[in-house]
Amino acid sequence: MALDLISLSDFRNHARSELSGTGHFNLLTGENGAGKTNVLEALSLLAPGRGLRRAPLAEMPLGGGDGFSVGATLTDGSGEPVRLGTFVRPDRPNRRRVQVNGAEASAASLGEWLALSWLTPAMDRLFADSAGGRRRFVDRMTLALDPAHARQAARYEAALRERNRLLGDEAPPDPVWLDGVERHMAEHGSALARSRARTIAAVAAALAEFPDEPFARPTLAYAAGGPVDLADFAAALRESRRRDRQAGRTLTGPHRDDMEVVMAGKDVPAAICSTGEQKAMLIAITLAHAELAARGRPGVLLLDEVAAHLDPVRREALFDRLRAGGSQVWLTGTEPTPFAAIAGEAAMWMVERGQLARR
Structure with missing residues (x-):
């Protein structure tokens, strides 16, 4: 099972972004600050907790606004898909709400549908951290x-x-x-x-x-x-x-x-x-x-800039391990070159100023 038909509205620098036709590998490329990590953060909110940045809700709406929404469909290509969504409404800007197939649900219930993991550059100091x-x-x-x-x-x-x-x-x-x-x-x-x-x-x-x-x-x-x-x-x-x-x-x-x-x-x-x-x-x-x-449960793995500091041997080993794993994988990078080994099997998007274009 994988996430598809993903939508971001008024989230960070994404006024309206949609991703469809996802695959096992999904690659977002673009310059620093283009909005790649924002897509990963949006996906991370489809799990219980505060997301991969642990940011306050007030920081997430576009342009300092007071509302946003993130949605995705969980599907395996057969059977009934499940629509997961999370949003903040302008009348309750400090409360994140969750829906599953259009019905109100708790944030904790998201963990019953999806197992989300991530790795970001901010986590590199984990072993030297408190x-x-x-x-x-x-x-x-x-x-x-x-x-x-x-x-x-x-x-x-x-x-x-x-x-x-x-x-x-x-x-x-x-x-x-x-x-x-x-x-x-x-x-x-x-x-x-x-x-x-x-x-x-x-x-x-x-x-x-x-x-x-x-x-x-x-x-x-x-x-x-x-x-x-x-x-x-x-x-x-x-x-x-x-x-x-x-x-x-x-x-x-x-x-x-x-x-x-x-x-x-x-x-x-x-x-x-x-x-x-x-x-x-x-x-x-x-x-x-x-x-x-x-x-x-269905697994989703978010890897932000993970290939940037790996030599070719370790990158190839990483892709082999991810290829054999059961999780859908989302990767970001400033350019597609380090991901040449998976280019033929990945869904790819170019990100520029909060806009997405399919490669």
């Missing part, structure tokens, strides 16, 4: 595999904010109220941690099947920020009340999780590997995850 950046990366991978993950994360964050508020008050918190908040934290936090651990383990197992060359193969490990077992986490929260009250915040739990990444061939932490090695490991992780995600 633990929070890697948690967001893991959560996005987890959400593509388990749409219920977003609900657990939201409920845990709400309980965490409430516990931190109680701990920060001058007066000692009501122990009964605190007990209830910590029960919610333990329930949703334990589920959150287990989901992250399963995702990292699944991607790590998939990566173990990857060759060390031409991409640097990483090994992954889940670094828990606290006890994962529900009862153990609940006990840890009770025992740490005095310490956390002194600190003014909760110091244990999945909000302190991390993902440890090591380059397999050298047994060197990814954070101190070369820029090229880090990029290669990030590509390998993205490909392994996309292959996993596409097993249960």
Whole structure:
């Protein structure tokens, strides 16, 4: 199954753009600032969350307006197609709405139809980033595999904010109220941690099947920020009340999780590997995850400027892997030359100032 009949209205620099006749490979080329990444961002909004830029809704409408829409048809060439759409209306500019076949739906429900993954240049510093950046990366991978993950994360964050508020008050918190908040934290936090651990383990197992060359193969490990077992986490929260009250915040739990990444061939932490090695490991992780995600639902993989810094051998290996994968692939580049190996099988568009022309 793949996305086709894609439409963007008043989104970023696209007043009205349509893409049809899509394929397994889909290539957008044009100068920097033409609007290529904007198309990928629009597609990323057909998944739960804030999209590949994590941008506020107010930044997305064309010309500083207060509304936009993105739609696409999910089809496999047989059976009944599914129309997915997301939009912001001028009367509610801070609320993103979702429709499936014209009926109102939740943003979380998009994850039941489509498994979206992406890789952008902004993610190149993942291994040197903060633990929070890697948690967001893991959560996005987890959400593509388990749409219920977003609900657990939201409920845990709400309980965490409430516990931190109680701990920060001058007066000692009501122990009964605190007990209830910590029960919610333990329930949703334990589920959150287990989901992250399963995702990292699944991607790590998939990566173990990857060759060390031409991409640097990483090994992954889940670094828990606290006890994962529900009862153990609940006990840890009770025992740490005095310490956390002194600190003014909760110091244990999945909000302190991390993902440890090591380059397999050298047994060197990814954070101190070369820029090229880090990029290669990030590509390998993205490909392994996309292959996993596409097993249960239609998969879409968005790769922004991914070929720009790859030598011909690695580009060819990347295209071979993508060709064999089950996900529909969207790529961007400033020129078509690096994509010559897939030119005969890709749907291609030229992007210029928010306008699309089929090549």
